[in-house]
Amino acid sequence: MTSAQVAVVGAGPGGYAAAFLAADLGQHVALIDPEANPGGVCVYRGCIPSKTLLHVARLLAEAKRARDWGVEFGEPRVDLDKLRSFKDQVVARLTGGTGQLVKHRKIQYVRGFAEILDAHRLRVKGNGSDEEIRVEHLVLATGSVPVRPAALQLDDPRVMDSTTALELKDVPKSLLVVGGGYIGLELGSVYAALGSEVTIVEMTKGLLPGVDRDLVNVLARTVGGVTKAILLNTRVVSLRAEAGGIRIALEGADVPGHAREQTFDRALVAVGRRPNSHIPGLERTRVKLDERGFIIVDEQMRTAEPSIFAIGDVVGEPMLAHRASHQGRVAVEVIAGENAAFAPRAIPAVVFTDPELAWCGLTETEAQRAGRNVNVAKFPWAASGRALTLDRTDGLTKLILDPETERILGVGVVGPGAGELIAEGVLAIEMGDNATDVKLSIHPHPTLTETIMESAEVFFGQATHVYRPRR
Secondary structure: OEEEEEEEEOOOHHHHHHHHHHHHOOOOEEEEEOOOOOOHHHHHHOHHHHHHHHHHHHHHHHHHHHHHHOOOOOOOOOOHHHHHHHHHHHHHHHHHHHHHHHHHOOOEEEEOEEEEEEOOEEEEEEOOEEEEEEEEEEEEOOOEEEOOOHHHOOOOOOEEOHHHHOOOOOOOOEEEEEOOOHHHHHHHHHHHHHOOEEEEEOOOOOOOOOOOHHHHHHHHHHHHHHOOEEEOOEEEEEEEEEOOEEEEEEEEOOOOHHHOEEEEOEEEEOOOEEEOOOOOOHHHOOOOEOOOOOEOOOOOOEOOOOOEEEOHHHHOOOOOHHHHHHHHHHHHHHHOOOOOOOOOOOOOEEEOOOOEEEEEEOOHHHHHHHOOOOEEEEEEHHHOHHHHHHOOOOOEEEEEEOOOOOEEEEEEEEEOOHHHHHHHHHHHHHOOOEHHHHHHOOOOOOOOOHHHHHHHHHHOOOOOOOOOOOO
16 A cells, blocks of 8 residues: 555646645645546547647638638648647647656656545556555546437447547548537537538527627627538437438427438537546545536535545536636645635636637626626727738627726637637736726737727727727
């Protein structure tokens, strides 16, 4: 039996961030994961490979747009083997780097799957080994897995989830994407750029349910232009494997009778993820789950078992890597005796499509649902000099503000680079900035960041580049 002051189960962005900080604080750390190096779903089968492919998709789209500017590249030829190799190299470099950081920090890295024996003991099996570890504190960072509803269960390699879709085995002529959330839109965009005829099916009345419609509408217009069809208010009733493809039965008011059954070369089921909370031996502790299977924690990330903490996707939504990383650091700081809590005012979310869509803090949709009175200031990118130079004037930046204090409560951006721009919104919310603070902060010209400053100017009815008198 070996021992550790802190053991972390799961080496994704939350788990390895927790393990690395614990080691930096002088703790003896064990990090447990089945992969050869830290990275988790995000790096191996999620965020990183998908963004690599989305970068290529964006490049292909940009090459087509260049014809309008007088630059002709000719029809691109995609070497799928080389593209797949590039994606795999990116993953290998990142995970190789985290593996080196494990060694530099002298962390005990144990490959395998953990079973909880009690609140202070683990058994790890894998790679022919069976090791028991005694721990003072345990951090559970086991993440999440794709959801596959019963109606969409079909044991056929032509029916993919987000993990198998990223393997990029081929580019099907036709692809059905089930789910109009961020995973479906991102991967659908990749396959559409590579040449697939993509049809997206979403059971609600709009793409990206819950996100402000004015932002989504900008993205939806572009996605509608690169896909074969977007079917809203539509449900997939069944999947059936046939020699010529996957036979799909659809149900919805907007689906014409002749299209109720269609055949696709492949189908991608992207309807969400569920917490990976079925950890062997968890029932031997006082850890509790909620009705959706998430591990219940307090703001210090502590479970009902005092020595056990949990972070990331396994404790609730939003299921985002950066949220998990910050929660991991909070858990370790609490273990180290610091007075820490996870209580962010704003967690940014980004959809890495083209255009990108990002938001943080309070959304206009949430304010309306809560009956909360807010002011909304919008700056259209048609008035942005930088957007004009990029030929991307369909974007939009918006601020959600408290009408009495003028404090910034939320920020939303849709357009190229929105994922980079949103960090300024997070900082403004966390620092308690008001519209005046943003308006008086000098932004470089010509840049897209100016749209945040000019949104604040719109709030006062003093925007230089648009005429919006204050109401």
